[in-house]
Each structure stands twice: as C-alpha cells, then as structure tokens.
Amino acid sequence: MANSAEILEHVLNNTPQSPHPITYQWLLPNVRGLDNFLALWQARTQSGQDAYPTPPPSPGTNEGPPLNTSSQDANATPSATSSPPSHELSIFTAATESFTQKNTNCSIAESLTRFEPIMTRGKELNLKVRAYISVALGCPYEGPNVDARKVADLAVSLLEMGADEISVADTTGMGTAPKTAELLKTLNAAGVDKTDLALHFHDTYGQALVNSVVALEHGIRTFDAAVGGLGGCPFSPGATGNVATEDLVHCLHSLGLKTGVDIEMLAEIGEWISGSWGGE
Amino acid sequence: MANSAEILEHVLNNTPQSPHPITYQWLLPNVRGLDNFLALWQARTQSGQDAYPTPPPSPGTNEGPPLNTSSQDANATPSATSSPPSHELSIFTAATESFTQKNTNCSIAESLTRFEPIMTRGKELNLKVRAYISVALGCPYEGPNVDARKVADLAVSLLEMGADEISVADTTGMGTAPKTAELLKTLNAAGVDKTDLALHFHDTYGQALVNSVVALEHGIRTFDAAVGGLGGCPFSPGATGNVATEDLVHCLHSLGLKTGVDIEMLAEIGEWISGSWGGE
Numbered sequence: 001m002a003n004s005a006e007i008l009e010h011v012l013n014n015t016p017q018s019p020h021p022i023t024y025q026w027l028l029p030n031v032r033g034l035d036n037f038l039a040l041w042q043a044r045t046q047s048g049q050d051a052y053p054t055p056p057p058s059p060g061t062n063e064g065p066p067l068n069t070s071s072q073d074a075n076a077t078p079s080a081t082s083s084p085p086s087h088e089l090s091i092f093t094a095a096t097e098s099f100t101q102k103n104t105n106c107s108i109a110e111s112l113t114r115f116e117p118i119m120t121r122g123k124e125l126n127l128k129v130r131a132y133i134s135v136a137l138g139c140p141y142e143g144p145n146v147d148a149r150k151v152a153d154l155a156v157s158l159l160e161m162g163a164d165e166i167s168v169a170d171t172t173g174m175g176t177a178p179k180t181a182e183l184l185k186t187l188n189a190a191g192v193d194k195t196d197l198a199l200h201f202h203d204t205y206g207q208a209l210v211n212s213v214v215a216l217e218h219g220i221r222t223f224d225a226a227v228g229g230l231g232g233c234p235f236s237p238g239a240t241g242n243v244a245t246e247d248l249v250h251c252l253h254s255l256g257l258k259t260g261v262d263i264e265m266l267a268e269i270g271e272w273i274s275g276s277w278g279g280e
Numbered sequence: 281m282a283n284s285a286e287i288l289e290h291v292l293n294n295t296p297q298s299p300h301p302i303t304y305q306w307l308l309p310n311v312r313g314l315d316n317f318l319a320l321w322q323a324r325t326q327s328g329q330d331a332y333p334t335p336p337p338s339p340g341t342n343e344g345p346p347l348n349t350s351s352q353d354a355n356a357t358p359s360a361t362s363s364p365p366s367h368e369l370s371i372f373t374a375a376t377e378s379f380t381q382k383n384t385n386c387s388i389a390e391s392l393t394r395f396e397p398i399m400t401r402g403k404e405l406n407l408k409v410r411a412y413i414s415v416a417l418g419c420p421y422e423g424p425n426v427d428a429r430k431v432a433d434l435a436v437s438l439l440e441m442g443a444d445e446i447s448v449a450d451t452t453g454m455g456t457a458p459k460t461a462e463l464l465k466t467l468n469a470a471g472v473d474k475t476d477l478a479l480h481f482h483d484t485y486g487q488a489l490v491n492s493v494v495a496l497e498h499g500i501r502t503f504d505a506a507v508g509g510l511g512g513c514p515f516s517p518g519a520t521g522n523v524a525t526e527d528l529v530h531c532l533h534s535l536g537l538k539t540g541v542d543i544e545m546l547a548e549i550g551e552w553i554s555g556s557w558g559g560e
Contacts, residue, residue, distance in 0.1 A: 247486030
C-alpha cells in the first residue's frame with residue numbers, strides 16, 4: 001500500500017470529481033506528519049494550482065458552475081457539476097493510557113501536547129482539525145468498561161484546544177446499545193454539543209448498526225464507515241473493519257434519512273474493492 | 281450433507297444432553313415427510329426407548345433428577361442435570377405466490393391444504409407444530425414490498441388450523457426497521473398474539489440486529505438464528521445466512537435480557553463450525 005505522502009500526492013494531482021463535496025482527512029500522528037502534509041499541500045496551493053483542477057475554458061461561455069469536463073476523468077458525466085474537495089487534519093488519541101501507549105507511543109497527556117502545534121498551524125491555514133478518541137467503548141488492553149467520563153473529559157479538552165469535530169471511536173467493537181447511550185448522555189452532560197460529534201463504529205461483534213441507531217436517537221448525524229466493511233486496527237487484536245458504508249446507508253435510508261449517497265453505486269464499489277482486496 | 285432421516289436417526293440414537301431443554305424442529309414439506317419422520321420417531325418411542333437416553337442406575341440411589349452420566353457423552357459434566365429434548369414438526373409456506381411455487385412447488389392455498397393432515401397427526405401425537413411464513417419482508421421474485429396484510433392473514437389461518445407458533449421469516453434480508461415495525465403492527469391488528477410469534481432474520485444487508493431490536497420493542501421474545509451466521513436459502517438467490525446466534529445473544533445480553541446461553545461457549549462453537557465448513 002502507498003504511504004500517506006504518496007496518497008496525498010496522488011489525490012492532489014488526480015483529484016476525483018464529485019457532484020457532492022468531498023473532504024479528505026489526513027491522519028497526522030505528530031507535527032512531523034503535519035510538516036510532510038503541508039510541504040506537499042502548500043506546494044500545490046502556493047504554486048497557483050489549487051487542489052481542485054480548473055476545468056478548461058468553455059468556448060461558448062465562462063459563466064455558470066464549472067462543468068465536469070476534465071480530461072482526467074474518463075467517466076465524467078458532462079452535465080454533472082462538481083464541488084472542490086477540502087482537506088482536514090486528523091489527530092488521534094485514546095480513552096485509555098494502555099491503548100495510547102501502544103497506538104501512539106505516548107501518554108494521553110503527551111498526545112494532547114503533541115496536538116497543540118497541529119491545532120495552531122491548522123487554524124492559521126484555515127484547515128479544519130478532526131480529533132479521534134479511540135477505544136471509547138472498550139479497550140483491548142483494559143477491557144470493555146472504559147470510563148465514559150474519561151472520554152467526555154478528553155472531548156472537552158480537544159474542543160477547547162480548537163478541534164472542529166470529535167470522532168468517538170469504538171475501535172474494538174465492544175460497544176453495545178446501553179453503553180453507547182450512556183456514553184452519549186455523559187458527553188452531553190459534560191457540555192459536548194451533539195453537532196460537534198461523529199461516531200465511528202467497528203462491527204467486530206455485529207452491534208455497529210444497533211449502536212448507530214441509538215446514536216441517531218441521541219441526535220448524532222455524522223458517522224464514519226468504510227465501503228465493504230474494510231479496515232481494522234493493528235493495535236486492536238482481532239478487531240475487524242469499520243461498519244460497512246453500504247449497510248449503514250441502507251439503514252439510514254430505511255429510516256427516511258437523506259444521505260445523498262447512491263446506494264447502488266456504493267454497492268458496486270464495495271463489490272469491486274472487496275474483489276480487489278483478496279481472495280474472499 | 282446427511283438427509284433429514286439420517287440426521288433424525290442420529291439425534292434419536294445419540295441424543296445430546298443439555299442442562300437446558302432442547303427442541304428439535306423437523307422441516308416437513310408434506311405428509312410424506314411426516315410419515316418418514318414418524319416411522320423413525322415412533323420406532324424409538326414405541327419400542328420403549330424414549331428419545332431421551334435413560335441414565336444407568338446409580339448404585340447409591342434411584343431418586344432425584346437423572347444425572348448426566350451417560351457414557352455417550354465424553355464431555356459430560358457429572359454434576360449437570362439434563363432435560364429431555366422434545367421434537368416439533370415444522371411446516372413452511374410463504375407470503376408470495378411466486379416464492380411458494382419456487383420453494384414448495386404449489387400455491388399458498390395448496391400449501392395450507394397440505395398442512396391439514398400434518399396438523400391433525402401432530403395433535404394426535406402431542407407434537408407441536410411450528411409454521412414458517414417465508415419472504416415476509418421481501419421476496420426475490422416480487423420485490424421488497426410484500427403486503428403485510430397477506431402475512432397477517434396467513435398467520436391467522438395457520439393459527440386457526442392449529443399451529444403452535446408462527447415464525448415470520450425475512451428470508452431475503454430485505455427487512456428494515458420501519459418495515460418490521462409495520463409488519464408487527466399489522467399482525468397485532470389482525471389479532472395475532474405476540475407470544476405466538478417468532479422472528480427469523482437473515483443478515484444479507486446487515487439489518488438483522490436492528491430489526492431484532494425493533495421486534496423486541498414490540499414484545500417479541502422468540503428469535504431464530506444460526507451459529508456463525510450459517511444458512512441461506514437455495515430459492516432466494518444471493519441471500520446469506522441467518523443472523524449469527526453469537527451476535528444476537530450478545531445484543532440480547534447487552535440489553536439485560538436473559539437467554540440461558542453461555543456466549544463464550546457459543547463463540548467457540550461458531551469458530552469451530554466456521555472452520556469446518558470451508559476455507560474461510
């Protein structure tokens with residue numbers, strides 16, 4: 001697999017076009033990761049080339065929204081309009097000391113200290129910062145009963161430091177409906193606004209959609225998922241992938257929610273990527 | 281795979297012992313299937329041998345519950361008591377004409393006619409009869425919008441004929457939370473008592489546990505599942521297995537419900553059977 005710098009370079013040079021806005025998130029473990037990101041990103045944006053490729057001028061008119069006529073996309077539908085993608089900085093800490101040590105080789109307090117320069121530079125450059133709190137509903141080293149108040153304290157600290165969004169992650173899939181409800185009540189009691197939260201479920205024990213519905217009932221509207229249920233975590237032994245985007249979107253649509261996602265195209269992508277990934 | 285007669289013969293000759301009562305269900309497509317079942321079952325019960333193996337007499341006492349000391353079970357725990365298994369007759373029809381034709385080669389009305397002698401014989405022999413209604417939340421031939429009133433009418437007919445329990449089956453996995461709720465409301469409005477119902481979900485599109493929680497909220501307390509999510513239906517193209525018993529039991533326990541199931545032993549069985557089943 002390509003490293004983050006290669007992926008970033010590819011995305012900046014071959015930006016996919018979409019009728020809906022796409023936000024790319026770049027996981028930055030420390031300020032060195034930020035420097036690597038900025039070196040590439042600023043080279044593009046400061047050389048006059050935006051990350052969004054400018055369409056060639058139309059001979060008839062220069063008005064109206066840019067048409068998706070870039071020669072880079074062989075499958076472009078000429079009538080589809082396209083929005084420029086945006087980029088976000090993603091940082092990650094965890095709800096337990098053991099996991100933070102294994103995942104990022106520092107204490108929780110040290111992880112917050114590491115985030116400060118990233119937050120500062122992000123604000124200067126008008127880049128949003130998304131903070132993940134891993135193992136919020138169960139830790140592979142400390143067990144299923146993670147203190148919800150610890151998660152809430154961390155969320156408050158991260159928001160006060162300037163994080164734009166907190167993704168509360170059930171990295172191990174140990175979350176259950178009552179634990180999810182308790183965590184969301186604790187976050188609410190600590191003053192964390194539901195619009196500042198995203199939930200990030202893994203489906204290791206099959207509970208991800210049940211937990212997502214509980215989160216919906218608590219007003220959460222942002223969810224992380226992965227096409228085909230891909231993913232996992234090298235520091236969470238046995239953990240399987242994120243909840244499959246297809247299953248989540250199907251569930252949300254069934255409840256009457258609008259996502260803007262074409263579920264049939266999503267399922268095609270899921271089949272393609274699952275077929276490419278291995279022998280399953 | 282062994283045929284039903286071989287499986288029945290094996291179970292009657294080598295009855296597993298359990299501290300909780302086990303009910304075996306025998307799918308009988310027609311009265312010939314019933315005759316085959318009865319030939320084997322009555323040979324055992326009428327020859328004085330019950331399906332439940334009698335433990336050897338204890339030298340010290342003949343009183344108290346039978347101890348699980350049968351030499352047939354090498355893993356028997358001497359202190360565990362054991363309940364005799366029971367046997368149920370299972371019959372199946374479907375909520376759409378197309379599926380009934382494909383699955384059982386007759387119309388829905390004809391399927392009910394076929395059930396009459398099975399019901400009659402079952403009552404005579406004091407055997408309970410469980411009736412399945414397939415494709416109750418989506419049909420591979422007629423689409424996702426199956427008429428809930430059709431399911432309710434069938435359930436009422438089957439109960440009036442003498443069925444002891446109705447298993448409402450989402451054979452295709454097309455069920456969603458709102459569709460499950462609507463179906464249960466329709467069944468209730470038709471006079472079907474929730475204690476006469478079991479729900480049977482397949483997890484083809486990942487919604488089985490969400491639907492199960494909806495059913496719980498409507499008072500349903502009997503659910504079908506399969507260890508390791510095994511199963512499927514040869515007449516429902518693309519349908520995957522039943523919801524995994526492990527995931528369902530984990531969900532029920534998380535909600536504070538008691539099932540009597542040891543989830544760790546269940547997970548071991550799931551791993552064993554999934555490993556035996558194929559190269560996955």
